[in-house]
Amino acid sequence: MTKLAEKAAAFDVQKVREDFPILRELIHGKPLVYLDNANTTQKPRQVLDALEAYYRHDNSNIHRATHLLSERATRAYEATRSAVARFINATDRREIVFTKGCTEGINLVAQSWGRTNLKAGDEVLVTWMEHHSNIVPWQLICAQTGATLKAAPITDRGELDLDAFDRLLTPKTRFVAIIHVSNALGTVNPVASLVARAKAVGATVLVDGAQAIPHMPVDVRELGCDFYTFSGHKMYGPTGTGVLYGRASELEAMPPYQGGGDMIASVTFEKTDYNELPYKFEAGTPNIAGVVGLGAAVNFLEGLDRAAVTAHEDALLAYATERVRQVAGVRLLGEARHKSSVLSFVLEGVHPHDMGTILDSEGIAVRTGQHCAQPIMDRYGVPATVRASIGLYNTREEIDTLVAGIHKVREVFG
Amino acid sequence: MSDLRELYQEVILDHNKRPRNFRAIDAPSRVAKGHNPLCGDRLMLYVSLDGDRIADVAFEGSGCAISKASASLMTEAVKGKTVAEAEALFARFHNLVTSPPDEPVTTSGLGKLAVFAGVREYPARVKCASLAWHTMKNAIEDRGEVAKTEEGTD
Numbered sequence: 001m002t003k004l005a006e007k008a009a010a011f012d013v014q015k016v017r018e019d020f021p022i023l024r025e026l027i028h029g030k031p032l033v034y035l036d037n038a039n040t041t042q043k044p045r046q047v048l049d050a051l052e053a054y055y056r057h058d059n060s061n062i063h064r065a066t067h068l069l070s071e072r073a074t075r076a077y078e079a080t081r082s083a084v085a086r087f088i089n090a091t092d093r094r095e096i097v098f099t100k101g102c103t104e105g106i107n108l109v110a111q112s113w114g115r116t117n118l119k120a121g122d123e124v125l126v127t128w129m130e131h132h133s134n135i136v137p138w139q140l141i142c143a144q145t146g147a148t149l150k151a152a153p154i155t156d157r158g159e160l161d162l163d164a165f166d167r168l169l170t171p172k173t174r175f176v177a178i179i180h181v182s183n184a185l186g187t188v189n190p191v192a193s194l195v196a197r198a199k200a201v202g203a204t205v206l207v208d209g210a211q212a213i214p215h216m217p218v219d220v221r222e223l224g225c226d227f228y229t230f231s232g233h234k235m236y237g238p239t240g241t242g243v244l245y246g247r248a249s250e251l252e253a254m255p256p257y258q259g260g261g262d263m264i265a266s267v268t269f270e271k272t273d274y275n276e277l278p279y280k281f282e283a284g285t286p287n288i289a290g291v292v293g294l295g296a297a298v299n300f301l302e303g304l305d306r307a308a309v310t311a312h313e314d315a316l317l318a319y320a321t322e323r324v325r326q327v328a329g330v331r332l333l334g335e336a337r338h339k340s341s342v343l344s345f346v347l348e349g350v351h352p353h354d355m356g357t358i359l360d361s362e363g364i365a366v367r368t369g370q371h372c373a374q375p376i377m378d379r380y381g382v383p384a385t386v387r388a389s390i391g392l393y394n395t396r397e398e399i400d401t402l403v404a405g406i407h408k409v410r411e412v413f414g
Numbered sequence: 415m416s417d418l419r420e421l422y423q424e425v426i427l428d429h430n431k432r433p434r435n436f437r438a439i440d441a442p443s444r445v446a447k448g449h450n451p452l453c454g455d456r457l458m459l460y461v462s463l464d465g466d467r468i469a470d471v472a473f474e475g476s477g478c479a480i481s482k483a484s485a486s487l488m489t490e491a492v493k494g495k496t497v498a499e500a501e502a503l504f505a506r507f508h509n510l511v512t513s514p515p516d517e518p519v520t521t522s523g524l525g526k527l528a529v530f531a532g533v534r535e536y537p538a539r540v541k542c543a544s545l546a547w548h549t550m551k552n553a554i555e556d557r558g559e560v561a562k563t564e565e566g567t568d
Contacts, residue, residue, distance in 0.1 A: 357538075384454040
């Protein structure tokens with residue numbers, strides 16, 4: 001056995017599947033084959049139970065009442081903050097800001113950091129493989145401040161063109177925003193090295209980790225980035241939850257993103273003093289139940305052998321890549337040397353949308369479309385792709401079902 | 415498979431493979447663009463009017479089988495018709511693809527377009543089937559805007 005296969009074998013996928021009630025659903029009378037995990041993941045019973053238990057036993061508002069329920073709700077909410085800080089190895093739990101998702105985290109940084117620090121002549125550098133959520137917020141703030149947005153190109157394999165990236169990094173580069181794992185191609189970027197290069201020109205760096213956090217251990221101190229954002233719903237947690245990690249010194253220097261309750265220390269009509277970190281960035285009643293559920297998702301992932309999970313997923317992706325590649329007429333998009341979880345492809349003569357409908361009739365859920373990454377579609381000259389994306393509960397048999405489904409598509413379109 | 419064959423009827427597969435009137439028209443009376451941003455379907459529709467009559471109609475673009483076949487069959491169906499007749503046909507077609515699947519629907523007067531009856535079983539695909547028609551409507555009303563079929567417009 002190869003080293004990867006050995007590690008992958010240490011992961012009991014059948015056992016973990018039992019934790020996900022939705023995997024027992026029948027779709028058009030067929031067992032669900034859920035391969036749309038880059039879009040959102042399914043939720044284990046541990047998360048579902050935490051949500052229900054919170055609403056049944058602890059529901060209350062946080063940080064403001066003296067009664068016992070409020071204390072319990074506050075404790076549960078803040079316990080997730082500590083769990084997340086540990087999960088990504090932040091220095092301090094004050095560096096963990098809860099958001100409604102990865103997108104909000106990026107917008108928060110773009111608006112709060114950007115408004116304070118960007119001016120005409122400055123440059124913000126992103127890459128061609130960014131999700132729209134790591135392009136548009138920067139376009140908005142560049143338009144507001146007069147800064148210029150630059151994009152580093154990618155190679156045919158779907159890897160970042162490092163020479164071009166280096167050339168685009170100049171003393172004008174004030175901010176660099178990069179995706180950790182491409183949601184459209186699966187490319188894993190060499191983030192620690194990219195951060196070091198950006199730091200060398202004095203830039204501040206944000207990493208969009210939405211597609212990385214469910215698949216690999218993330219250590220923000222090792223990466224060296226100033227900001228790291230991700231969504232709860234892509235890591236087996238509830239929708240409407242997300243995390244912005246920010247280096248404390250950066251967050252402290254930034255103005256609030258939104259004003260409201262909970263983010264203030266004192267308010268008069270003359271002057272408002274803002275609350276301390278991280279509350280300065282959490283205006284209004286947050287998604288308390290969701291954050292409690294996110295804590296359960298973190299505990300769920302930490303309860304697994306994460307190296308074995310990664311090995312299982314990587315082995316499955318390698319298997320899927322080989323099987324799908326062999327289907328006549330298939331073209332794979334994104335063949336980076338280091339990939340995670342995503343298999344993007346097109347089938348000659350069949351539009352991805354039609355393939356999506358036919359695969360669905362076989363119980364197979366995939367994403368079809370542009371994956372919120374239109375620049376990548378333009379780069380490869382395709383209007384859309386089919387994307388199968390792997391989660392920790394997927395099996396080799398499910399990949400076989402996918403391949404049979406693609407053959408069925410070919411049959412229908414003769 | 416039987417359900418799928420309801421959607422992907424032979425006529426649709428044929429028009430997807432060999433779309434009719436798939437070309438540009440030199441000096442058309444009207445041109446309109448259609449775009450379905452959700453799945454990336456794009457088409458350019460050309461119309462030549464002879465008074466009130468659609469003398470020629472053609473399209474170019476890329477899209478899924480349903481959108482391409484719909485555009486192809488539409489061009490065949492409206493060529494030679496008056497603008498009012500074409501609009502009436504759109505109303506019937508729209509009713510065909512958007513009526514609830516559990517209710518009976520009439521296909522009278524629709525001719526070959528009746529093959530799209532299966533689309534109503536697939537709400538996500540209604541936009542694909544109606545894109546060409548919305549674009550046609552814009553063209554003949556000369557609105558000069560891009561027809562978009564997004565969530566909620568159908």
